[in-house]
Amino acid sequence: MIKKSVSLLLLALVVSLSFGQNATLKGVVKFKGEAPKPRLISMKADRQCDAMHGGKPVEAEDVVVNQNGTLKWVFVYVKEGVKGKYNPPAEPVVLDQQGCWYHPHVFGIMVGQKLEVRNSDPLLHNIHAMPKKNKPFNIGQPVKGMKSYYTFTVPEVMVPFKCDVHPWMSAYAGVLDHPFFSVTGDKGEFEIKNLPPGTYTIEAWHAKLGTQVQTITVKAGETKTIEFTFERKK
Amino acid sequence: MSEKQSKFHGLLFLFFFITGMILSVWVVLRNGWWLPELASDRETIDKIFVTIFIIAGILFILSELSLSFFVLKYSGDPNRRAFYLPGNTKKEILWSILPGTLVVIILEISAEFLGGASLWGRIYGEVPKDAFLVEITGEQFAWNVRYPGPDGKFGKTDPKLISTDNPLGIDISDEAAKDDIVFPAGQGILYLPLNRPVVFLIRSKDVIHSPYLPNFRVKQDAVPGMTTRTWFVPKKEGEFELACAELCGLGHYRMKLPVVVEPAEKVEEWLREQTPAADLYY
Amino acid sequence: MSVEHAAVEVHHKESFLTKYIFSTDHKTIARQYLITGIIWGVIGMILSWFMRLQLAYPNQPMPFLEKILGRWAEGGILKPEFYVALITMHGTIMVFFLLTAGLSGTFSNYLIPLQIGARDMAFPVLNMLSYWVFFAASVVMLISFFVQTGPAGAGWTMYPPLSAIKSAIPGADVGATLWLISMGLFIVSSLLGALNYITTTLNYRTKGMSMWRLPITVWGMFVTAILGLLSFPVLLAGAVMLIFDREFGTSFFVPGGLVVGGQPVPHEGGNPILWQHLFWFLGHPEVYIVLLPAVSLVGEILATNARKPLFAYKVSVGALIGIGALSMIVWGHHMYVSGMNPILGEVFVITTLAISFPTAILIFNYLVTIWRGNLRLTPGMLFALGFLGLFIPGALTGAFLATAPVDIQLHDTYFVVAHFHFTMATAAAFGMFAGVYHWFPKMFGRMMNDKLGKIHFWGTFIGVYLIFFPMFFQGIAGVPRRYYSFTEYNFTSQFVGLNKFITIAAFVAGATQLIFLFNFFWSMFKGPKADKNPWKANTLEWQTDSPPPHGNWGPELPVVYRGPYEYSVPGAEEDYIPQTVPIKVEAK
Numbered sequence A: 001m002i003k004k005s006v007s008l009l010l011l012a013l014v015v016s017l018s019f020g021q022n023a024t025l026k027g028v029v030k031f032k033g034e035a036p037k038p039r040l041i042s043m044k045a046d047r048q049c050d051a052m053h054g055g056k057p058v059e060a061e062d063v064v065v066n067q068n069g070t071l072k073w074v075f076v077y078v079k080e081g082v083k084g085k086y087n088p089p090a091e092p093v094v095l096d097q098q099g100c101w102y103h104p105h106v107f108g109i110m111v112g113q114k115l116e117v118r119n120s121d122p123l124l125h126n127i128h129a130m131p132k133k134n135k136p137f138n139i140g141q142p143v144k145g146m147k148s149y150y151t152f153t154v155p156e157v158m159v160p161f162k163c164d165v166h167p168w169m170s171a172y173a174g175v176l177d178h179p180f181f182s183v184t185g186d187k188g189e190f191e192i193k194n195l196p197p198g199t200y201t202i203e204a205w206h207a208k209l210g211t212q213v214q215t216i217t218v219k220a221g222e223t224k225t226i227e228f229t230f231e232r233k234k
Numbered sequence B: 001m002s003e004k005q006s007k008f009h010g011l012l013f014l015f016f017f018i019t020g021m022i023l024s025v026w027v028v029l030r031n032g033w034w035l036p037e038l039a040s041d042r043e044t045i046d047k048i049f050v051t052i053f054i055i056a057g058i059l060f061i062l063s064e065l066s067l068s069f070f071v072l073k074y075s076g077d078p079n080r081r082a083f084y085l086p087g088n089t090k091k092e093i094l095w096s097i098l099p100g101t102l103v104v105i106i107l108e109i110s111a112e113f114l115g116g117a118s119l120w121g122r123i124y125g126e127v128p129k130d131a132f133l134v135e136i137t138g139e140q141f142a143w144n145v146r147y148p149g150p151d152g153k154f155g156k157t158d159p160k161l162i163s164t165d166n167p168l169g170i171d172i173s174d175e176a177a178k179d180d181i182v183f184p185a186g187q188g189i190l191y192l193p194l195n196r197p198v199v200f201l202i203r204s205k206d207v208i209h210s211p212y213l214p215n216f217r218v219k220q221d222a223v224p225g226m227t228t229r230t231w232f233v234p235k236k237e238g239e240f241e242l243a244c245a246e247l248c249g250l251g252h253y254r255m256k257l258p259v260v261v262e263p264a265e266k267v268e269e270w271l272r273e274q275t276p277a278a279d280l281y282y
Numbered sequence C: 001m002s003v004e005h006a007a008v009e010v011h012h013k014e015s016f017l018t019k020y021i022f023s024t025d026h027k028t029i030a031r032q033y034l035i036t037g038i039i040w041g042v043i044g045m046i047l048s049w050f051m052r053l054q055l056a057y058p059n060q061p062m063p064f065l066e067k068i069l070g071r072w073a074e075g076g077i078l079k080p081e082f083y084v085a086l087i088t089m090h091g092t093i094m095v096f097f098l099l100t101a102g103l104s105g106t107f108s109n110y111l112i113p114l115q116i117g118a119r120d121m122a123f124p125v126l127n128m129l130s131y132w133v134f135f136a137a138s139v140v141m142l143i144s145f146f147v148q149t150g151p152a153g154a155g156w157t158m159y160p161p162l163s164a165i166k167s168a169i170p171g172a173d174v175g176a177t178l179w180l181i182s183m184g185l186f187i188v189s190s191l192l193g194a195l196n197y198i199t200t201t202l203n204y205r206t207k208g209m210s211m212w213r214l215p216i217t218v219w220g221m222f223v224t225a226i227l228g229l230l231s232f233p234v235l236l237a238g239a240v241m242l243i244f245d246r247e248f249g250t251s252f253f254v255p256g257g258l259v260v261g262g263q264p265v266p267h268e269g270g271n272p273i274l275w276q277h278l279f280w281f282l283g284h285p286e287v288y289i290v291l292l293p294a295v296s297l298v299g300e301i302l303a304t305n306a307r308k309p310l311f312a313y314k315v316s317v318g319a320l321i322g323i324g325a326l327s328m329i330v331w332g333h334h335m336y337v338s339g340m341n342p343i344l345g346e347v348f349v350i351t352t353l354a355i356s357f358p359t360a361i362l363i364f365n366y367l368v369t370i371w372r373g374n375l376r377l378t379p380g381m382l383f384a385l386g387f388l389g390l391f392i393p394g395a396l397t398g399a400f401l402a403t404a405p406v407d408i409q410l411h412d413t414y415f416v417v418a419h420f421h422f423t424m425a426t427a428a429a430f431g432m433f434a435g436v437y438h439w440f441p442k443m444f445g446r447m448m449n450d451k452l453g454k455i456h457f458w459g460t461f462i463g464v465y466l467i468f469f470p471m472f473f474q475g476i477a478g479v480p481r482r483y484y485s486f487t488e489y490n491f492t493s494q495f496v497g498l499n500k501f502i503t504i505a506a507f508v509a510g511a512t513q514l515i516f517l518f519n520f521f522w523s524m525f526k527g528p529k530a531d532k533n534p535w536k537a538n539t540l541e542w543q544t545d546s547p548p549p550h551g552n553w554g555p556e557l558p559v560v561y562r563g564p565y566e567y568s569v570p571g572a573e574e575d576y577i578p579q580t581v582p583i584k585v586e587a588k
């Protein structure tokens, strides 16, 4: 008993020490060229959804170019180079369905981590996940407040989610066996913390604009800044 | 036959059917449970329906009441013997065949004479030249709607081109496709012109669906891999509902498309305001 | 009582295993089918309760549901995908496991050898095999309730692509595979049974039992067996093709270019309508496979208890054969709006009109049979009368659906649900109940309780009307079938209140079945002992012991001298003359 707790303490010490020396990777994802007109989604056929948006169409999130010329909803993650095992955090990742829309549109999740899919709308949604490597699932949530939980068993970038009841609803999950990922937001920024020193392949993934990779090397305690630039494909 | 049989069962049969019939008529009339209000030119369907309903209703009452009456009247009595019918005289054979035949003739042939066959031929025959075309494509669990635009022709589609931007896989290089007006699944409602023949071209992207417009007496399966067709003339202005009538999955029960019938000019005008495919699918 | 039991056991020296489990005796096999069928019936009924609860109380949490169904009713709300699985399993179980295997399996097995004066089936081992293959089918179907993605969920008609593409609905995953395997086994079992019934009827009739002296029951079972033999293999072929589409990448039923859940499907060149043809080529005869045994049991029971010859016996038999033959060419009336060639639609209107002739004749003959009879109102007789009372609205509403243009409106609505529950479902179930009450004394050597039987009848008869009659009006108003809730459309939501009423009726009618179950199992052990011929009936089975010994007859086979329906013959001493009574040359 005592032995065990001592060794646990030691382990904690080692871990915190090594974290102290870890690097941080940050940066922005830029968009080059003229921002495309956002696709408008009108929810006319489903009166309830339409009412939640005051009868106005909603802008699709496939290509969101921020005010500062950066790109939203890019999944930036370490593709290669991670060593060691990482345990998933206990708290679940939440995918909310609200206003006949997925929140968030893109997210990362660890293998073994719980995904909580929530229905905040008083109507039917179904969560239809179509992974290639993990087990697909398809489940209906007919009433408000329903929650379903899933865990993924193998890394997979990306797992698409769709609501068949509202075919415009789409979300993507990056499933990884380590915690080194980030999703760009309204400023187009990403940040990956606690990266042990080493050489990594970093990939930036966008649903419509494809992927880009960079190879980087980080030293202990360093904060490294990189940049990705996406362009409209012709 | 040793024991006298109780009259209870015969009486209960009679009581059940008589009160049941009266109650049903009362409840149905009170709540107006009937065919939904007719809004198309398919009144023949209603006519045949009502005819069969009356004939079948009378036959139902007659046969259930005679059944009940027989049970009451002929319930067993040890002092009596059943009336013996030997089984195979010519007269018996005739009597057994005749009423059944008559019933069937009355019931069904009369229905056909009311124009069933010719309506069928019309629905599936030639469509009128000046018809208003709409393409309805089912997908789990919503309807894509496409109008052909000013040229009156639908552009080519190719499943390989299907994406979130282009849910029908329209081949924009096709001239006929450029002016098509598309509402992706769940994003549009169906506008139909009053008093003008409307042709539905019906398709499906995944499983079998079946657009069903109760008020228009229209139903035609959407079969993946083929285009089915039906046509009718909307005769009433207003808002209606299109439902899915073929089990297509867990959202089948709410695969709805609102339908609005408006004067033809209004629909035309509204169509002109919509963005054509060429400006949408880059 | 125990002494008597012991005596019976000494009679045939068989081990428990060969007597009750792997028995080749047609009577034991019949009882095995009956009990398995009853178990399936109870399961099917419980499934219908879950559906009815959902339809009556949509979107209202019922926490006890979560206790029973677990993840299928999270938060006490039934999942829509599970509702679809429920209708699929309810339909499949009721049609195939209860009313095909349970009904034909029980009564063809029990009655054919006994009523034709044979000692057993032509191929007793095949017969045993037939039951055990059915048992295996049952086990596979049961297992499918416990797989992760749930049991099959594409309707009992299993239309592809919904049933062919695994991601289209959870019930199209492993559940559908198990469904197909189970149905394959089921069909093999039915074919083994049918072969036996046909051979036995043709070759094992005792002396004097000409075809025109066969009771109508045997005719019914015989025609049913032929129908099964002709149509089941087609579904078997279809099921194998569907398995290939699902597992081995063929494309019999799945066309190219499909996109499911946003992902392209790797199939091309198939045609979904092909399945519908294959399915209904069996599926329509199937409803007669369900119905004809019931009709024929009812005819027999009506004549016996009306103490009157069956009216126009030969015409009735002809009608049975006519229905059987025509039922093979009407399948297209299920497909008027399927996208099938509309000219074919016209053809099927005509064949469907044609099949209503023999049906109308048969029902009319039955009515005339009780006319001026001397009715003995046993529970069996009441159920037979109830069969007529239910079949009549069922058959009449068929006239609407047969007329193609009207079917455009009514197809796949609750009108159809009401129609087939009257014609096929509850009418056949009433035929089965009638048969059980009537032949129970012969099967188990004891009488069932009369009072309980009558209460059971009235509860069920009135219950069925209250459940299904209102559905005609829901259908007329346009409510589509297989809907998880009626709340989404204006034209359906008017019935949310009526649905509560129907659901209450379903529970009351269901509870009434407990009376039957109690009566059945209690009487099996505790009922008063039955005579040889408690109903004073003419047919052969009533001339031997109740229950008949192994081998059915004593050392000599019975000899038949007359037809089966000589009731109330003028001048005769009794109001019945068994088939074994020689015709006296009467001194004039």
Ligand code: HEM
Residues within 6 Å of the ligand: C045, C048, C049, C051, C052, C087, C088, C090, C091, C092, C094, C095, C099, C154, C155, C156, C157, C417, C421, C424, C425, C426, C429, C467, C480, C481, C482, C483, C484, C506, C510
């Ligand atoms: C206990 C009485 C019964 C009740 C309360 C009941 C109720 C139901 C309900 C609620 C449905 C689903 C309707 C829908 O959502 O479209 C259904 C479908 C069905 N029932 Fe029953 N039922 C009963 C007995 C039977 C019996 C005895 C049969 C025997 C053949 C039967 C055969 C079917 C079939 C074939 C379907 C269609 C399944 C499908 O759509 O795939 N039912 N029943």
Ligand SMILES: [Cu+2]
Residues within 6 Å of the ligand: A100, A124, A125, A126, A163, A164, A165, A166, A169
């Ligand atoms: Cu949704």
Ligand SMILES: [Cu+2]
Residues within 6 Å of the ligand: B208, B209, B210, B244, B245, B246, B247, B248, B249, B251, B252, B253, B255
């Ligand atoms: Cu549907």
